[in-house]
Amino acid sequence: MFRKKDLILIAVLLAAAAVSALLAASAHRGAGASVRITVDGKLYGVYCLTQECEIVVDGARGHNTLVIAEGCAYMAEADCPDGYCMDYRPIARDGETIVCLPHRLVAEVTGDAKARKLDVVVP
Amino acid sequence: MTARRAAHCAMLTALAMIFGYVEALIPFGFGIPGIKLGLANLVIVLALYLLPVYQAAAIQVMRIALTSFLFGSLSMMLYSLAGGMLSLLVMGLMRKTKGFSIVGVSIAGGVSHNLGQLTVAVLVVQNLKVAFYFPALITAGLVTGGLIGMVAYRVKPVLDQMEL
Known part of the structure; x- marks a missing residue:
């Protein structure tokens, strides 16, 4: 054979x-500080991982709801056709991502310490 | 192309579409969303060995176009084409290269399919971090391509006797 x-x-x-x-593995093993959401490659917002919240992203292609709880972020709801983004495990480490390809959305954990002091950064 | 051959190509296209539907019922995760067994690729691998390359390519294009039009969207068709045509090209070249069995060809097809889709995903969302899925997708393509290749290895002698 x-x-x-x-x-x-x-x-x-x-x-x-x-x-x-x-x-x-060498690139992302540190604990993350914030979640950076981009839609279509453009910054949508940066959210602190320690602040429990629900982020509703209204993109041109559809809606996604990202939940931050207990220091992790996960996709709780989305109206994309495949629903793969909701299957991702919660992300918390620096560099980890959740991708919703139909909506061209990326949620990415960053170790950016600046966001630690802020609850929300909106561009 | 004879009428007999045209009928065979149409039948294989239909089979590939059915396989694509059936595999949604088989859970095959790795913990990475969107990983599939690639049952439809079983038809394409066998077509590459039983039919001329351009007919295998025609089956692949028709399968992707029909599945996307019926159940998906135009953007889905572009993602599928990126993976499907790259894997077809790689498998076609591997088939012509001496020393690889049908299992090796299928493995190269599985891995290149995943890498084609990952490349499109990185371009679409414009985020290089998504490329962190690279190792997982190589491994997944290796396993799924290997399984499909082993099935193809068993099925091919039967189809050879049928003189497709």
Whole structure:
């Protein structure tokens, strides 16, 4: 079933996955401070992770409700066709993201200390 | 193209669409939203081995276009095409390269499909951080492509006898 070149391919792919996983791990392991929401690549708002709240994002393509509770952020509601954004595990570490592709929305945890002092930053 | 061959291509397109529908019923997670087994790819892998490349490509395009028009949207079609056409191209080249079995070809297809979609996702949301899913998507493509390839390896001898 498997030939020699297949096994080489599998080994190369596993190595690529391991190396990129290590790089990703080194890039975001610290605790996050705030959640940065962008729609269509533009900043929608920055929200403190310690402040429990519900953020309703009204984008041009639809609605998403991001909830911040117990230091984590998760997508509680969305009217996108696939609903994948609601399947993401809660995010809390620096660099973690939740993506809603149909609405072109990204919620990204940042370690930005500036947001620690603020409840909400609106552009 | 003979009428017989045209009928076979249409039948395989229909089968790929049904597989795409059925796999929504099979939970296959990895904890990453949107990861699928890629059952439709079973049809495409086999088509690459049984039919000329352009006919396999036609089945892939028709499958994506029809599924998107019936159940999805235009933007969904663009994401599907990015993954589908890249994996078809990679699998077509791998098939011509000596030394890879149908399992290896299927693995390359699964991984390239995921990377094509990830690239489009990064471009659409304009956020490079999304590329952190890179390792997870390589692993997922390896596993799903491997499983599909092993099934294709078993099914191919039967289809060879049928002289498609």
